[in-house]
Amino acid sequence: MPLDKELLDILACPKCKGDIILTKKGNGLICKACMLVYEVKDDIPIMLIEEAKKLDKLPDEAI
Numbered sequence: 001m002p003l004d005k006e007l008l009d010i011l012a013c014p015k016c017k018g019d020i021i022l023t024k025k026g027n028g029l030i031c032k033a034c035m036l037v038y039e040v041k042d043d044i045p046i047m048l049i050e051e052a053k054k055l056d057k058l059p060d061e062a063i
């Protein structure tokens, strides 16, 4: 089951408290401000700064 809209509305970037965007594949949550991707494992978002991956550039869905 994909992450639902309600959950996405509740979630925020733990670093900047800003909005996050679901990736096209649904396997990550992007914070545009921090250029970080939080991984989604088994439909559970891992909202930890130390677990997030740094982005070199934003994917298309985040622009």
Ligand SMILES: [Zn+2]
Pocket: 013, 014, 015, 016, 017, 018, 031, 032, 033, 034, 035
């Ligand atoms: Zn952020």
